[in-house]
Amino acid sequence: MIKKFLFSTLIALCSISAVNAQSKVKETNKLEDPDNLASQYFSQVMGVAVDATSNLKLYKFIYEWIGTPYRFGGNTQKGIDCSAFTKAIYDKVFNTTILRNSRDIFSMVNPLPKDELKEGDLVFFKIKSRSITHIGIYLGDNRFAHASSSRGVVISNLNEPYYSRYFYKGGRILDSVKDELIEE
Template sequence: MNTKKLVAGMLFIGLCLVSQAQSTKTKTTSSDPDNLAKEYFSQIMGVASNAMANTKLYQFVYEWVGTPYRLGGDSKKGIDCSKFSLAVYENVFNTTIGYNSRNQYANVKQVRKNDLQPGDLVFFKIRSRQITHVGVYLGDDKFAHASSSRGVMVSNLNEAYWKRYYYNGGRPIEEPGTMTANAELDDDNKNLN
């Protein structure tokens, strides 16, 4: 009979310790706002949480999703693709990258599609020989951009439309705050895809 009480007591103590460990783990996870934010934005944007290195980037994009498109616009009343990418860089990275998609492209180091990192820019030539659209890469082949038909949204580079018109990726080449806005795109740039 004493053996049964001893085993029951040990099981009870073991269960208490396991319960304590689980509640401590839950408290640690739920008290870490960065982890909670990553999980939240991961679900909303469809990007794996382990690919989300910059919570500020995802929060900024989330706050703008649904903003209508307006050519030349630069506010929550309406914004175009290049002003959206400029706003991301100014607010998240403290960097000025240029005021239209072509001079933004002139201010980046070209990056192959497979080497894109969150925060890189993605450029498109839509029914044109020149760059006509830009977005900000989020990870897992997703990018945020201001679509002329649906406003600020998150899309997938592997969707047939975006895959067809994708031109190249790019990463700023200068220190924060030193990008110029007057560079022109050289039509002879080669696509690295």
């Protein structure tokens, strides 16, 4: 009777050990997965929750441009403005050609309120003007990447008083615009 009990206990302990070993292997594989490491890295560096569903190409592109100085009319890493930065993202990350000016880009979107924005959507601002003067790309968690005239390419929060004050609308590129690009 005691032998049966000890044998049963030993089998139970071995089963538990095997399950723990499998979960450690899965966790190790998860930690060593390059996409998961990239997600963790961008989450920490950019202060944005990057997960498995996120577009890592988008975050990698933005990371490579962070700190690029602002230059009106610029479109290189020596200096870039907000619409050129957004255009470059759409060209390189989404394989979509958009217009060069923030007001013109707004004509290519389906306007959205702030609470319906998804990663990759656009955010538009009317800064001390009646017309759109600034654009960025939404990343999630109220954060967006843009070329700030005072700080260059940065990630900011839509809830910061400055951006909250001047936020106009969000927008998602219209399917008809994407369809036109496919036909060309």
